[in-house]
Amino acid sequence: MSQKIFEPGVAAGRLDADAYTAQFSDLHPPLDVHEALVAADRCYFCHDAPCITACPTDIDIPLFIRQIATGTPDAAAKTILSQNIMGGMCARVCPTEQLCEQACVREVAEGKPVKIGELQRYATDHLQAKGVHPFERAAPTGKRVAVVGAGPAGLSCAHRAAMMGHDVTVFDARPKPGGLNEYGIATYKTPDGFAQAEVDWLLKIGGITVQNNAALGAAMTLDSLRAEYDAVFLGMGLGGVNALGAEGEDKTGVLDAVDFIADLRQASDVAAVPIGRDVVVIGGGMTAIDAAIQAKLLGALNVTLVYRRGRDRMNASVFEQDLAASKGVRIVTHATPVAVIGNGAVREIEFEYVDDQMQGTGQTLRLAADQVFKAIGQTLQGDALPTLEARKIKVDGTGRTSVDGVWAGGDCASGGDDLTVTAVAEGRDAAMDIHMVLMG
Amino acid sequence: MADLRSDFVGIKSPNPFWLASAPPTDKEYNVRRAFEAGWGGVVWKTLGMEGPPVVNVNGPRYGAIYGADRRLLGLNNIELITDRPLEVNLREMKAVKRDYPDRALIASIMVPCEEEAWKAILPHVEDTGADGIELNFGCPHGMAERGMGSAVGQVPEYIEMVTRWCKQYTRMPVIVKLTPNITNVLYPAEAAKRGGADAVSLINTINSITSVDLDLFAPEPTIDGKGTHGGYCGPAVKPIALNMVAEIARNPATADMPISGIGGVTTWRDAAEFLALGAGNVQVCTAVMTYGFKVVEEMISGLSEYMDDKGMTSVDQLVRRAVPNVTDWNQLNLNYVAKAKIDQDLCISCGRCFAACEDTSHQAIAMSEDRTFSVIDDECVACNLCVNVCPVEDCISMVELATGTTDPRTGKTVEAAYANWTTHPNNPSATAAE
Numbered sequence: 001m002s003q004k005i006f007e008p009g010v011a012a013g014r015l016d017a018d019a020y021t022a023q024f025s026d027l028h029p030p031l032d033v034h035e036a037l038v039a040a041d042r043c044y045f046c047h048d049a050p051c052i053t054a055c056p057t058d059i060d061i062p063l064f065i066r067q068i069a070t071g072t073p074d075a076a077a078k079t080i081l082s083q084n085i086m087g088g089m090c091a092r093v094c095p096t097e098q099l100c101e102q103a104c105v106r107e108v109a110e111g112k113p114v115k116i117g118e119l120q121r122y123a124t125d126h127l128q129a130k131g132v133h134p135f136e137r138a139a140p141t142g143k144r145v146a147v148v149g150a151g152p153a154g155l156s157c158a159h160r161a162a163m164m165g166h167d168v169t170v171f172d173a174r175p176k177p178g179g180l181n182e183y184g185i186a187t188y189k190t191p192d193g194f195a196q197a198e199v200d201w202l203l204k205i206g207g208i209t210v211q212n213n214a215a216l217g218a219a220m221t222l223d224s225l226r227a228e229y230d231a232v233f234l235g236m237g238l239g240g241v242n243a244l245g246a247e248g249e250d251k252t253g254v255l256d257a258v259d260f261i262a263d264l265r266q267a268s269d270v271a272a273v274p275i276g277r278d279v280v281v282i283g284g285g286m287t288a289i290d291a292a293i294q295a296k297l298l299g300a301l302n303v304t305l306v307y308r309r310g311r312d313r314m315n316a317s318v319f320e321q322d323l324a325a326s327k328g329v330r331i332v333t334h335a336t337p338v339a340v341i342g343n344g345a346v347r348e349i350e351f352e353y354v355d356d357q358m359q360g361t362g363q364t365l366r367l368a369a370d371q372v373f374k375a376i377g378q379t380l381q382g383d384a385l386p387t388l389e390a391r392k393i394k395v396d397g398t399g400r401t402s403v404d405g406v407w408a409g410g411d412c413a414s415g416g417d418d419l420t421v422t423a424v425a426e427g428r429d430a431a432m433d434i435h436m437v438l439m440g
Numbered sequence: 441m442a443d444l445r446s447d448f449v450g451i452k453s454p455n456p457f458w459l460a461s462a463p464p465t466d467k468e469y470n471v472r473r474a475f476e477a478g479w480g481g482v483v484w485k486t487l488g489m490e491g492p493p494v495v496n497v498n499g500p501r502y503g504a505i506y507g508a509d510r511r512l513l514g515l516n517n518i519e520l521i522t523d524r525p526l527e528v529n530l531r532e533m534k535a536v537k538r539d540y541p542d543r544a545l546i547a548s549i550m551v552p553c554e555e556e557a558w559k560a561i562l563p564h565v566e567d568t569g570a571d572g573i574e575l576n577f578g579c580p581h582g583m584a585e586r587g588m589g590s591a592v593g594q595v596p597e598y599i600e601m602v603t604r605w606c607k608q609y610t611r612m613p614v615i616v617k618l619t620p621n622i623t624n625v626l627y628p629a630e631a632a633k634r635g636g637a638d639a640v641s642l643i644n645t646i647n648s649i650t651s652v653d654l655d656l657f658a659p660e661p662t663i664d665g666k667g668t669h670g671g672y673c674g675p676a677v678k679p680i681a682l683n684m685v686a687e688i689a690r691n692p693a694t695a696d697m698p699i700s701g702i703g704g705v706t707t708w709r710d711a712a713e714f715l716a717l718g719a720g721n722v723q724v725c726t727a728v729m730t731y732g733f734k735v736v737e738e739m740i741s742g743l744s745e746y747m748d749d750k751g752m753t754s755v756d757q758l759v760r761r762a763v764p765n766v767t768d769w770n771q772l773n774l775n776y777v778a779k780a781k782i783d784q785d786l787c788i789s790c791g792r793c794f795a796a797c798e799d800t801s802h803q804a805i806a807m808s809e810d811r812t813f814s815v816i817d818d819e820c821v822a823c824n825l826c827v828n829v830c831p832v833e834d835c836i837s838m839v840e841l842a843t844g845t846t847d848p849r850t851g852k853t854v855e856a857a858y859a860n861w862t863t864h865p866n867n868p869s870a871t872a873a874e
């Protein structure tokens with residue numbers, strides 16, 4: 001064991017060099033052929049299967065599992081990808097315990113669902129390993145579609161629109177496409193550069209131009225896009241981060257969890273990413289859990305996740321909470337931050353315990369902290385956007401916004417959970433609606 | 441623990457579980473270990489004539505059919521009779537029998553259909569101390585082409601003739617092993633009886649091709665690009681074997697002839713079913729080829745627990761218990777009416793019953809918005825398909841409609857009286873009920 005884990009303050013290289021590889025390896029190693037066949041055998045091929053209904057992209061799960069069971073994984077992959085072009089990423093990041101696998105009748109029967117997510121990965125990996133793209137574009141329509149944001153929503157929309165024969169340009173503010181697949185998802189869910197590989201594979205459909213470092217804003221406005229293109233899709237996610245509202249929040253070492261994760265995802269060597277000895281994460285969602293776990297994996301000695309309500313109210317699933325606990329993250333509930341203490345840099349953070357109605361109890365808790373990661377929700381950024389609803393772009397069932405010719409989907413749009421798979425579904429459905437409108 | 445001792449045509453064994461003539465019984469090493477594991481008896485792998493033994497293929501001999509989880513459901517083989525010299529087998533049989541006097545040791549024999557051949561081999565077999573002989577008239581491949589095995593078993597006159605020779609030249613009990621590769625098993629069974637057989641054993645394996653290699657375009661198992669039909673056995677053949685056993689057991693001409701039941705016996709329950717349908721004991725092959733000799737422990741404990749539960753003190757009390765209830769279709773009571781009923785507490789809402797009934801049967805299962813599945817009594821004909829496809833045991837049951845109630849499907853009152861097809865008004869040749 002490296003002595004560096006006891007070093008106070010913020011430091012890189014807390015672990016032995018070879019420990020990092022193991023720490024950040026695949027959360028669920030891929031199924032081998034035998035495991036896949038055993039897992040596939042358990043599917044009952046349900047009628048009008050409840051797992052399909054539970055999947056936001058409506059993948060025909062019994063069909064693709066039967067295709068795996070009968071030795072045709074590429075056919076299975078096509079079944080998946082025809083509904084969800086990011087079926088590979090979704091297989092890795094979907095909270096299946098809250099989606100398809102929760103609805104699986106074998107979860108109901110035995111508490112052991114069919115391993116839908118892992119089987120989905122088995123099939124999509126099999127096809128993608130061949131480097132071929134299974135879909136072809138329809139005859140060119142001559143129509144042009146602009147997509148803002150190269151996250152799951154934008155890329156899904158772009159792919160479907162391109163497939164229908166339209167010419168698509170995707171604009172993204174960041175230097176790389178992929179959105180949170182590239183900058184947000186936990187390292188151990190998508191190791192080995194999978195996010196970029198998937199984008200490259202997806203773009204093989206043709207007809208899609210991606211422009212990075214191109215932000216919607218001063219230089220490129222919604223109006224200019226509307227003028228130049230036949231349709232515009234907004235999929236810019238949630239770029240802003242909510243503030244804590246605690247005294248001393250501006251001290252050094254108080255960071256946005258999403259930035260910490262983005263830096264980690266972009267690091268060429270994770271060992272070089274500095275981490276505090278004592279880390280406190282504030283929030284109760286997936287971002288909070290991911291930040292806490294990854295802080296621990298980087299070698300932080302003490303990681304505490306503090307949430308203001310009870311565990312049952314946390315957005316992170318029980319599986320995610322248990323995963324955090326198994327990595328040694330301490331979860332404190334019913335506590336809200338009141339003050340960040342420290343001379344310039346954070347040293348401690350004080351919380352007040354609150355009851356279920358969020359009323360202060362007068363009792364406090366102080367935690368040592370070299371770093372505080374804020375993960376209490378992201379917000380939509382941008383001016384001159386279509387009408388909002390609950391701080392997101394208001395859309396109808398097909399993704400239409402208040403502005404003619406402008407669609408939106410993914411995290412930035414109202415309705416649906418903030419999940420990769422939901423973003424893919426919304427992007428796809430908006431593309432189909434765009435197609436219908438453009439083709440009359 | 442129930443007394444499982446068995447007496448089959450005077451041959452005693454500590455339990456009714458014998459190993460069938462096959463690879464598990466092909467040599468002393470195996471048979472000693474089988475006896476140590478608890479098997480009541482063995483039918484030694486089929487012996488051939490003196491002289492150079494047969495040869496087997498040097499490529500794959502087996503093909504298989506699988507269920508979920510690669511559970512082996514059916515096995516097929518293209519193996520021949522023993523490929524070891526007769527003297528070696530005889531010497532080993534003698535040594536084993538000497539060391540295990542309480543176990544049954546039967547010699548399976550297949551020699552050409554000539555009196556001299558049978559006359560020659562029987563004294564050698566008798567000399568081993570074997571308890572009986574089984575005439576292999578069943579092997580469907582390789583030997584049949586040479587005029588032996590099922591080539592004989594398919595001609596009742598040959599069966600009768602060879603059986604008679606054997607009864608003439610040995611005092612050992614003669615069991616005739618029947619092939620299922622015939623149209624009506626009663627012909628060979630009756631022939632065996634006429635020839636003086638002490639018992640029949642059945643079934644031997646069924647002609648089969650288990651699968652086709654879709655790259656080589658050849659049947660499996662494939663030997664240098666070619667394949668041939670083999671003999672099918674294992675759990676998949678049990679229903680065929682049970683029916684043949686039952687037919688012999690309820691046929692007046694053969695009802696009193698002891699039967700050794702073979703074909704797909706895998707658990708104590710399978711064995712109990714064979715016994716109930718008229719077998720005096722059972723023989724097992726594929727189950728041990730799949731799981732090893734140890735399975736007999738479960739067969740022994742399971743059968744004895746079952747017999748204890750039923751208050752049976754000897755195996756004989758189970759034998760033939762179900763025979764009186766095997767009848768012909770036209771004797772079934774058409775006034776018996778049942779309806780499927782779904783136990784909502786057990787139902788896991790998979791919808792398989794719905795798909796089966798809706799797409800292929802009588803549209804008698806309703807599916808609600810919230811995936812509650814229920815039977816529509818007005819439509820249900822009690823076909824049992826839903827029960828068969830439901831993945832949860834006992835979730836759907838067939839409930840008898842009480843006498844006097846109305847069947848909502850037909851609008852008719854359920855009658856107490858028994859009435860079958862022979863008297864049914866729709867039957868053109870119905871005989872008026874007296």
Ligand SMILES: Cc1cc2nc3c(=O)[nH]c(=O)nc-3n(C[C@H](O)[C@H](O)[C@H](O)COP(=O)(O)OP(=O)(O)OC[C@H]3O[C@@H](n4cnc5c(N)ncnc54)[C@H](O)[C@@H]3O)c2cc1C
Pocket residue numbers: 093094095148149150151152153154171172173174177178179180181184185186189214215216217235236237238239258261286287290382409410411412417418419420421423
């Ligand atoms: C830390 C973290 C972990 C997560 N883990 C999971 C998980 O395990 N499973 C899961 O299902 N979901 C997870 N999510 C949620 C999931 O990542 C999002 O729901 C999903 O990425 C939303 O897709 P999107 O396309 O709407 O937005 P994003 O993925 O956010 O993509 C938006 C894109 O738009 C670009 N953009 C923003 N503003 C502009 C602009 N003005 N001009 C041009 N481009 C712009 C951004 O650079 C970005 O590339 C996680 C989220 C976070 C933050």
Ligand SMILES: Cc1cc2nc3c(=O)[nH]c(=O)nc-3n(C[C@H](O)[C@H](O)[C@H](O)COP(=O)(O)O)c2cc1C
Pocket residue numbers: 460461462463485486515516517519520521522548576578579617643644645672673674675677702703704705723724725726727
């Ligand atoms: C590989 C193999 C070889 C067999 N060889 C013989 C044989 O030599 N003589 C014989 O009478 N039956 C032979 N049989 C048939 C079995 O004795 C038995 O009748 C048949 O397999 C059905 O029983 P089971 O379903 O328990 O396997 C053989 C079966 C197998 C699988």
Ligand code: SF4
Pocket residue numbers: 054055056057058059061084087090091094096099100101116117120421
């Ligand atoms: S996309 Fe996600 S929710 Fe849908 S089937 Fe695949 S793993 Fe399940």
Ligand code: SF4
Pocket residue numbers: 042043044045046049050051052061062065103104105106114116790
């Ligand atoms: S609910 Fe489960 S068992 Fe049924 S089809 Fe879906 S994965 Fe298969």
Ligand code: SF4
Pocket residue numbers: 782786787788789790791792793794813826829830831832835836
């Ligand atoms: S097959 Fe069985 S478990 Fe499935 S819905 Fe029907 S009754 Fe329920």
